[in-house]
Amino acid sequence: MQDQKLWTWHLAAGLVILVLLGLHMAIMHLDAALGIFNPSGGHPIDWANVVARGQTLFFSVTYVLLLGVALFHGLYGLRNILLELAPGPGLKTAISWLLIITGVALFVLGTWAAWKAHQVALGGVLV
Amino acid sequence: MLESRGHPNRLGMRGWLFGGRWGPDRYLYSLHRITGLGLLLYFAMHIILTSSRALGQGAWEESMARVSGPLFVIGEYLVFVAFAFHAINGLRLALAEVGFGVGKPIEPIYPYRTALDEQRPIVVVAMILVALLIVVGGLDFFVWH
Numbered sequence: 058m059q060d061q062k063l064w065t066w067h068l069a070a071g072l073v074i075l076v077l078l079g080l081h082m083a084i085m086h087l088d089a090a091l092g093i094f095n096p097s098g099g100h101p102i103d104w105a106n107v108v109a110r111g112q113t114l115f116f117s118v119t120y121v122l123l124l125g126v127a128l129f130h131g132l133y134g135l136r137n138i139l140l141e142l143a144p145g146p147g148l149k150t151a152i153s154w155l156l157i158i159t160g161v162a163l164f165v166l167g168t169w170a171a172w173k174a175h176q177v178a179l180g181g182v183l184v
Numbered sequence: 185m186l187e188s189r190g191h192p193n194r195l196g197m198r199g200w201l202f203g204g205r206w207g208p209d210r211y212l213y214s215l216h217r218i219t220g221l222g223l224l225l226y227f228a229m230h231i232i233l234t235s236s237r238a239l240g241q242g243a244w245e246e247s248m249a250r251v252s253g254p255l256f257v258i259g260e261y262l263v264f265v266a267f268a269f270h271a272i273n274g275l276r277l278a279l280a281e282v283g284f285g286v287g288k289p290i291e292p293i294y295p296y297r298t299a300l301d302e303q304r305p306i307v308v309v310a311m312i313l314v315a316l317l318i319v320v321g322g323l324d325f326f327v328w329h
Contacts, residue, residue: 068278075271086264086321089328102248104241111237124231131224138217142197163231170235177240 063133070130077123084110111178117171124167132156208307209300216273219266226263261325268317276310 084094088101094116097105110116139152200217203210236247280286280303287302 068281071274071278075275078267079271082264082267086260087324089324090320104244107237107244127227131220131227134220135224138221159228163228166235167231170231170238173238177238 067130067133070126073126074123074130077119078127080119081123107174108178111171111174117175120171121168124171125164128160128164132160207300209303212273212307215269216277219270222266223263223270226266257325261322264321264325265318268321269314272310272314272317276306279306 083091085101088095092098094110095101095103095106096109097103099106133156136152136156140149144152199210199214201214203214233247233251236243276285285303285306286299287297290297
């Protein structure tokens, strides 16, 4: 029952990722063709562009949203693959907890970075 | 217990790569799995590396310099290719999951039609879309820059 719910969330998360990661990929890797959200020109990962995106509430919020949704989608997908190998109940619990701890740790790190980078960007450290 | 005379559905870990005689859809499944695992591995490293931007310009540029060069560009392009496939194929799978493009239940009258017959044109269109994305991405990665 719980796995059915989690699987539905896995699908819904996939659709959210399709939109947000699609935007992320378009900004980062179709920059020569589209050139969106890179106000300073040059490369999308140039510091000035990173700051410009980090200043906006939109990117600060959607980075955290994408981070959480994608971590759930990816780690739940990995859990499904591992559970297909039919581990015993103890190992299954261990796998679940290991993945939860990994996911929470990466989420905390990424959220801290997005929040801190937002503060740094607003501080106007634009060189 | 009945002996199965068909192809074994459970191929174990071998089935992650080899679809046996299960056809192209099974290989899309394998690719979906491989690209998914690859994207997850990249994503974990990506979170750690890009968090350096919180420490300011120096830390950011240092960490980006660490992953520059032609080898990393090729690696990033592989991530883009994996994304293109996993995204479009995943959309196809999600639509099939909610009943789109698998046909209605019908009487089993010879010659039999299965959901795969309904799904095949969607598979072809999806893979054409993936190929287009891979080509456009490739141009942006290697030509337009």
